[in-house]
Amino acid sequence: MREFAFELRLCAHLERSYPVVARQLGTSVRAAGGRIVDVVCLTRGPEFDARTRLTPHAIPVAAIEADVGVGRWRRVTAAFDGSPARARDLAERGHEAGFFDLDRRDGHAVVRRTARYPDWVGDLVGIENKPDLGEPGDLDAQLRHDVSLGVLDYAVLATESYVTRAHLNRLPPDVGVWRVDVDAAEPIEVVREPTRLDADGWGLEPGDAHPGRREVATVPPSEKATQRRRVAERAYGKGWRTYDLPACANAQRGREAGVETLPDCAYKDRLVDPASECGPACPGYAAGDAPDVDPEAERAARQAWDPDASSARTQAGLGRWTND
Ligand code: SF4
Numbered sequence: 001m002r003e004f005a006f007e008l009r010l011c012a013h014l015e016r017s018y019p020v021v022a023r024q025l026g027t028s029v030r031a032a033g034g035r036i037v038d039v040v041c042l043t044r045g046p047e048f049d050a051r052t053r054l055t056p057h058a059i060p061v062a063a064i065e066a067d068v069g070v071g072r073w074r075r076v077t078a079a080f081d082g083s084p085a086r087a088r089d090l091a092e093r094g095h096e097a098g099f100f101d102l103d104r105r106d107g108h109a110v111v112r113r114t115a116r117y118p119d120w121v122g123d124l125v126g127i128e129n130k131p132d133l134g135e136p137g138d139l140d141a142q143l144r145h146d147v148s149l150g151v152l153d154y155a156v157l158a159t160e161s162y163v164t165r166a167h168l169n170r171l172p173p174d175v176g177v178w179r180v181d182v183d184a185a186e187p188i189e190v191v192r193e194p195t196r197l198d199a200d201g202w203g204l205e206p207g208d209a210h211p212g213r214r215e216v217a218t219v220p221p222s223e224k225a226t227q228r229r230r231v232a233e234r235a236y237g238k239g240w241r242t243y244d245l246p247a248c249a250n251a252q253r254g255r256e257a258g259v260e261t262l263p264d265c266a267y268k269d270r271l272v273d274p275a276s277e278c279g280p281a282c283p284g285y286a287a288g289d290a291p292d293v294d295p296e297a298e299r300a301a302r303q304a305w306d307p308d309a310s311s312a313r314t315q316a317g318l319g320r321w322t323n324d
Contacts, residue, residue, distance in 0.1 A: 005132045005271035007038055009182040010158060011240040012259040014041055018125070019048065019304035023242060024237035027126065027151045029227045030205050030217040035145045037152070038129045040235050043122030048304065051120035051236065055098030056307045058237025061230045063094030064117050073103065073110040084115065096238075098309070121232040123153035127178075133161035140170070141206070147172045149203040149219065151227050154194040163191045177250075199228065239305065241295035246278035249288030258302070261293040 009022060015021045018041035030032030068079045080087035091111045094100035100111050126146055130139050139157070146155040156176040161167075163177055169189070171177065179285025181187055203224050207215030245263050247250050254262030254271050265272040267284030279285060296307050 001294075002131050003083060003129055006158075006180070006182070007129050007242075008254075008262055008271060009256045010127075010129065010180055010187075012256040012262070013182065013187050014039065015240075015259075015302055016257065017041060019044055020232075021240050021303065022236050022238045023240040025234055025238070027146070027149070027231055027232055028205065029149065029151065029203070029219045029223050029229065031207055034105055034147075034205075034207075035142065036089075037126040037146070039127040039158075039240070040152075040231060041125040041127065042235055043125070043233055044304075045118075045120045045122045047066070047118035048120045048122070050118035051182075052304050052306050053309055054115055056237070056305060057097040057311050058233040059097045059099045059117075060090065060093045061226055061233065062090050063099050064229065064233075065098065065226070066090065066094075068100065068111055068113055070113045070116055072113050073105055076102075076109040076111050079111055121228070122228040123181075124228060124231060124235075125154045125156065125194075126152040127156045127158050129158050131160040131180075133159050133163070133167055143172050143175050144318070145206050146173050147197060149205045149224070150197040150199050150201065151203065151224055151231065153197055154198050155197065157196050158188075167191060171257065187257075199224065236305070239299050239303065241299060243274050244289045245291045245293055246272075246274045247288060248278060248284075249281075249286035250284050251278070251288070251291055253291050259298065261295045261298050 011021050011023065020042035023038065023042050025034055025040045026036050027032070060285055066079050068074055077084045077087050080090050083278045088109070091100060095102050099114060101114055103110050110120060128142055130138065131135060143155060143157065154176060155174065156178055157171065158180050160180055163179055168177065174195040174197060177191040179189040179191050200221055202221060203219040205217045205219050205297045207217055241261060243263050250265050250267040252264045252266050253260050254264030256262055263272055264275050272278060300307050301306055
């Protein structure tokens with residue numbers, strides 16, 4: 001629970017410095033569900049504002065990389081590799097994300113982009129939270145994965161612990177270290193600056209461990225570029241307010257650094273993780289309404305994210321074209 005509360009409170013501070021902050025994103029290329037980074041922050045690329053006008057949702061990478069233009073309709077089945085069913089699914093998902101227009105022409109389902117995809121992503125900063133360095137868990141393997149693969153531009157360890165020289169020597173030298181005291185006026189003390197990782201080059205992704213050896217996959221730059229785009233899109237669509245406040249009389253709005261939608265509990269007198277702590281099995285549970293909060297409105301006010309972006313499409317009429 002300490003790590004969850006630490007993570008939320010840190011995110012509340014980070015969103016004053018980064019236009020996009022998101023939690024719990026996978027960065028692995030070859031190992032599905034392999035490496036989940038606690039927090040990913042994005043910096044602005046040259047066309048960042050165009051992305052905020054495009055759609056509030058994550059755009060599937062397959063839609064971005066499909067040969068579909070803005071001004072010209074293409075048959076759905078010609079625009080995507082694979083089976084017609086896969087093509088229809090990708091076209092639908094791109095439409096639901098607000099990135100594709102769909103129509104029927106001459107009896108065929110056709111697709112075009114709603115707008116050019118902008119060059120909007122600056123750096124990807126990955127942050128691993130380990131409030132207590134006395135309980136490091138998989139920290140070493142996690143950070144070595146980040147540095148070796150290089151999907152991120154920077155890898156940072158955030159901790160509440162006092163960081164000794166011995167700690168620093170054990171960490172990969174490219175990893176930055178922040179000592180965090182969320183109650184301090186300046187909550188982040190930079191103990192060591194991160195070194196830029198080789199995000200444009202080849203990567204090595206650690207895989208399964210076996211007695212005496214560990215599998216390693218080489219990852220070409222093109223696959224890393226696709227994964228970077230996927231991570232950035234998921235970060236944009238997801239953000240970090242991914243929790244629901246519980247329907248409990250003891251639930252209340254937690255406040256941190258101007259954020260007022262954190263899941264706080266009067267019974268436990270601390271932030272709680274609603275997904276794992278709340279419900280009738282909790283000894284303090286008392287049926288009631290969840291606190292009246294609007295995390296989307298708060299995100300829109302504090303982050304570069306527009307829930308009403310003009311290209312967002314309604315879902316009406318999807319069924320009329322999906323038979324081709
Ligand atoms: S269910 Fe338990 S932890 Fe959750 S808000 Fe209620 S008293 Fe607090």
